[in-house]
Amino acid sequence: MFNPDIVKPENLVYKRTDVLTKAVMHYCPGCGHGTTHRIVAEVIEEMGIQDKAICIAPVGCSVLAYNYFEVDSLGAAHGRAPALATAIQRLFPDHHTFTYQGDGDLAAIGTAETIHACNRGENIVIIFINNGIYGMTGGQMAPTTLIGMKTATSPYGRTVELNGYPLQITELLAELPGTYYVTRQSVHTAAAVRKTKRAIRQAFENQKNKKGTSFVEVVSNCNSGWKMTAPKANEWMVENMFVKYPIGDIKVDGEKVK
Amino acid sequence: MAKELKLMKGNEAIAEAAIRSGCDGYFGYPITPQSEVMEYLMAEKPWERTGMVVLQAESETSSINMVYGGAGVGKKVMTSSSSPGISLMQEGLTYLAGAELPAIIANVVRGGPGLGTIQPSQADYFQATKGGGHGDYQLFVLAPATVQEMYDFVFLGWEIAFKYRNPVMILSDGAIGQVMEKLYVGDYVPRWTDEELKKNAPWASYGKPANREHHIITSLELDSAKQEEHNHKLQAKYREMEEKEVRFETIDCEDADYIFVAYGSSARIAQKAIQLGREKGIKVGLLRPITLFPFPKKPIAEFSKKVKGILTVEMSAGQMVEDVRLAAEFRCPVEHFGRYGGIIHTPHEVLEALEEKIIKAK
Numbered sequence: 001m002f003n004p005d006i007v008k009p010e011n012l013v014y015k016r017t018d019v020l021t022k023a024v025m026h027y028c029p030g031c032g033h034g035t036t037h038r039i040v041a042e043v044i045e046e047m048g049i050q051d052k053a054i055c056i057a058p059v060g061c062s063v064l065a066y067n068y069f070e071v072d073s074l075g076a077a078h079g080r081a082p083a084l085a086t087a088i089q090r091l092f093p094d095h096h097t098f099t100y101q102g103d104g105d106l107a108a109i110g111t112a113e114t115i116h117a118c119n120r121g122e123n124i125v126i127i128f129i130n131n132g133i134y135g136m137t138g139g140q141m142a143p144t145t146l147i148g149m150k151t152a153t154s155p156y157g158r159t160v161e162l163n164g165y166p167l168q169i170t171e172l173l174a175e176l177p178g179t180y181y182v183t184r185q186s187v188h189t190a191a192a193v194r195k196t197k198r199a200i201r202q203a204f205e206n207q208k209n210k211k212g213t214s215f216v217e218v219v220s221n222c223n224s225g226w227k228m229t230a231p232k233a234n235e236w237m238v239e240n241m242f243v244k245y246p247i248g249d250i251k252v253d254g255e256k257v258k
Numbered sequence: 259m260a261k262e263l264k265l266m267k268g269n270e271a272i273a274e275a276a277i278r279s280g281c282d283g284y285f286g287y288p289i290t291p292q293s294e295v296m297e298y299l300m301a302e303k304p305w306e307r308t309g310m311v312v313l314q315a316e317s318e319t320s321s322i323n324m325v326y327g328g329a330g331v332g333k334k335v336m337t338s339s340s341s342p343g344i345s346l347m348q349e350g351l352t353y354l355a356g357a358e359l360p361a362i363i364a365n366v367v368r369g370g371p372g373l374g375t376i377q378p379s380q381a382d383y384f385q386a387t388k389g390g391g392h393g394d395y396q397l398f399v400l401a402p403a404t405v406q407e408m409y410d411f412v413f414l415g416w417e418i419a420f421k422y423r424n425p426v427m428i429l430s431d432g433a434i435g436q437v438m439e440k441l442y443v444g445d446y447v448p449r450w451t452d453e454e455l456k457k458n459a460p461w462a463s464y465g466k467p468a469n470r471e472h473h474i475i476t477s478l479e480l481d482s483a484k485q486e487e488h489n490h491k492l493q494a495k496y497r498e499m500e501e502k503e504v505r506f507e508t509i510d511c512e513d514a515d516y517i518f519v520a521y522g523s524s525a526r527i528a529q530k531a532i533q534l535g536r537e538k539g540i541k542v543g544l545l546r547p548i549t550l551f552p553f554p555k556k557p558i559a560e561f562s563k564k565v566k567g568i569l570t571v572e573m574s575a576g577q578m579v580e581d582v583r584l585a586a587e588f589r590c591p592v593e594h595f596g597r598y599g600g601i602i603h604t605p606h607e608v609l610e611a612l613e614e615k616i617i618k619a620k
Contacts (some may be wrong), residue, residue, distance in 0.1 A: 002514055021472075038352060050466060050468075051465050051467055051468065052465050053465070054331065054463060054465065055478075055547070056327070062357075063478065066472075066474045066476065067474070069472070069525030070466070070472050071465075071466055071472055071476075072331075072462075072463035072464065072465055073324075073463055073473070073475070073476075074327065074330040074331075074474075074475040074476070075357075075474070075475065075476030075477070075478055076323065076326070076327075076465055077322045077323060077326070077349055077353050080319070080323035080326070080350075081318070081321035083315070083319075083320040083321075083324050083327065084323055084324065084326055085325075085327065086324055086327070087283060087285060087311075087313075087323075087325070087327035087328040087335065088312070088327045088328065088331050088577065089331070090283070090311045090313065091283055091311055091328050091331060091333045091335075092280055092331065092465070093466070095465055096611050098558045112316055112319070112320065113316070113319075113320055113323070114318060116315075116316035116320065119440050167439075167465035178548075
């Protein structure tokens with residue numbers, strides 16, 4: 001039963017964060033982008049770093065991320081976000097520059113920028129959304145697309161013969177001495193959201209302590225690109241994506257997790 | 259301002275000017291014949307003196323995007339490269355122009371096309387002045403002819419870049435980059451403080467204070483009506499540059515029957531050709547464009563009413579000659595002469611071309 005008398009500021013247990021704008025997000029219902037945006041924004045608010053946070057938006061589904069984060073932002077050319085972040089963080093060493101990139105942006109066209117920023121140990125945070133597909137351009141094959149997965153450019157399913165193997169870029173980056181923290185998370189359950197929030201908080205804390213590159217992959221569904229309902233897409237993600245892209249920490253405090 | 263006399267390569271002068279002009283960051287990638295820019299900076303370690311950031315990137319694609327990032331947060335940032343590297347930067351240049359970001363890009367041109375050669379050339383005129391990347395945009399293009407101008411145009415470049423929020427290209431060539439000449443350098447201009455940055459680049463994404471909306475640096479606008487409006491704004495800016503910022507020099511033009519139009523190294527060769535011509539009784543002068551965009555259309559139009567012919571001298575197959583012809587509007591013959599592919603023409607060849615293509619052809 002609704003009791004209007006209890007609606008008071010002192011009873012507030014949950015609210016939207018002011019680090020997100022009031023713009024209506026364009027993301028598909030059930031997609032992980034909205035949740036991940038909110039987590040990043042909450043971490044920025046909780047750490048009190050809104051005035052020092054610089055968001056680098058990619059090209060891809062999150063191309064308009066700068067409309068949602070209430071922080072100063074730049075839209076990068078496709079794949080170049082880590083190059084922008086490199087310069088900005090070196091020019092403002094006490095700022096919190098972070099990139100927010102998808103799998104096509106980070107692991108295909110921007111592979112060089114990603115690997116070299118991580119290898120130099122740039123003191124930046126990289127948030128990497130991996131849904132195994134190019135969502136924005138209409139569901140084409142990504143470097144992380146699983147073998148057998150049907151996309152607009154692999155209509156009969158991805159094959160090794162034609163397309164090579166799904167790229168485990170996160171494991172590859174963990175091999176580089178410049179990365180301090182490399183983890184893979186998801187946002188499909190409340191428990192997963194809480195873990196991802198801890199991971200993203202850890203990444204920004206590392207940056208505050210000038211530890212080098214922190215890299216947080218979030219495996220997400222692309223229900224429209226995968227042509228499934230949102231709940232079905234999450235099930236498929238757990239059964240298939242998590243096999244190739246297992247959830248958990250890969251490198252913590254500069255050491256590979258055994 | 260205290261002046262100090264130095265002997266330097268053109269490439270080193272750009273680097274020295276960066277340090278002395280309060281540059282915040284240089285991002286580059288090695289390529290002949292401009293590698294001395296970054297070599298000089300790395301040896302000078304300006305980060306210990308002025309706090310200037312110097313970084314060797316993994317590619318020109320990356321270095322121009324580092325420039326985009328630095329420019330987007332309001333810092334004075336620059337890069338340099340040579341022709342093939344500048345081709346690789348075209349994506350970044352159109353994004354800089356679209357997002358209206360100030361930056362300096364020095365192109366020490368070498369012969370092309372493709373990997374071409376490492377010797378001097380002026381065959382990147384079209385790329386520098388007609389866009390180069392996609393979309394309707396213009397770089398502001400300065401053409402130094404001396405080591406002194408390599409130095410001076412870095413200072414001028416910041417002024418123009420921030421005044422118009424537009425990328426500025428310093429278009430030189432392998433000869434000016436490599437030649438050693440005397441030059442005067444001035445006092446150090448301190449790097450901007452955070453407060454000065456906010457005053458000089460109030461639009462930048464330097465970190466959102468509580469009392470204002472967030473800033474967004476982007477060239478994306480999905481609403482085509484707004485994108486057209488943005489393009490109108492850019493075009494108005496380019497027209498204002500054409501109105502106010504044209505720079506050129508004339509030498510021996512007062513009594514000239516003929517003029518050379520040449521920039522950079524070719525202008526210096528043309529100067530010697532003037533001397534040779536006048537010894538033979540040919541009254542020839544030189545118009546040297548200093549800004550290639552905005553191009554000195556009006557003075558060329560004026561000369562075309564007075565002289566018997568114009569010869570453009572460029573180390574290319576003939577690129578600037580198109581702009582000279584447009585300005586001259588067939589009022590007098592306009593011909594082109596130039597060696598290219600890394601070959602530098604001699605003053606005798608230039609004079610001979612004037613005699614053959616203009617004087618005898620009449």
